[in-house]
Amino acid sequence: MRAIVCESPGNLKVFEKEKPSPAPGEALLKIKHVGICGTDLHAYAGNQAFFTYPRILGHELSAEVVDINGTADHLKVGDRVIIIPYIHCGSCRACVVGKTNCCTSLKVFGVHIDGGMQEFVTYPSDLLIAAPDLSPSAMAIIEPLCIGWHAVKRAGLHPGDVVVVSGCGPIGQGIIWSAKSYGARVIACDLNEFRLEQAVKHFGADHSLLVGPDVQDQLSQITKGKMADVAFDATGIKPAMEKGIDYVGAGGQYxxxxxxxxxLSFHHPSLHAREISLLCSRNATRQDFEEVINAIDNHGFPLENYVTHKANFVEFSEKIQEWSDPKNQVIKAMLDL
Ligand SMILES: [Zn+2]
Ligand SMILES: [Zn+2]
Structure with missing residues (x-):
């Protein structure tokens, strides 16, 4: 069978390897689609934190069950499944309180261990979710949508809350879509006009703000001086993250x-005066996966506007360079196997 390995930054190679066989408690899966994440692009570029090479990338996955070793009541051979890529320990403090998303020994499939850019993988059966009503490509974007869904749940949004989403890539668009399902009024912020346009046209943003020197004034105008109840950062870029706290109104959350x-550095008196709650949001839980699947069933999702680019095994190493260019019009790229 074939696999793609990232041997070192900038260097992807297709190679042949032996098909694995499932250990007890595991299923053998045929991978169908792999969503390409910022993590994959950073790993390819060589600027992903705590990353080691060689590594088979791919953690946004849809697959088909080919074989099951042991009993798995929720699965049968032939099922189409979503892979929860967060392999957690089940016994650390985070796991015990239900926050498996930040397990202290977390291994993310395709990041810390080899992932899904290969024809077949073996995987723990209890981290697979059958989703017969979703298309295989939709199944591969559940994971990135869960990141936004989890973050929006952290905020505890109420209908009518004013939300600013800074950064309208695949995670930001997912935050916008999730916040809209809570009835929030969403303001999308980005440097990229294409992404802002998409945010308003397809993902439900009510306003868009092109980031520039007067962004704070514009936000103040839109919100009649109140600023945001909740601001989300989905840029991961230091100046944007430090600026984003200025978008939050008194008593709000960042x-x-x-x-x-x-x-990162923040001016404490400015945070303190507004009693800002500063939260982080990492990964997602099984419950987030189940809720996102339901939300797509109930409200639909503009998949064709989210997955903007596709490639197969052969095209992939050329395409990834193109997709890494910040000026291009990619929201989510996908590898089809
Ligand atoms: Zn991802
Ligand atoms: Zn744990």
């Missing part, structure tokens, strides 16, 4: 979803 590999 939620960091993007990850910056370094230190």
């Amino acid at each position: 939620i960091l979803v993007g990850l910056y590999n370094g230190e």
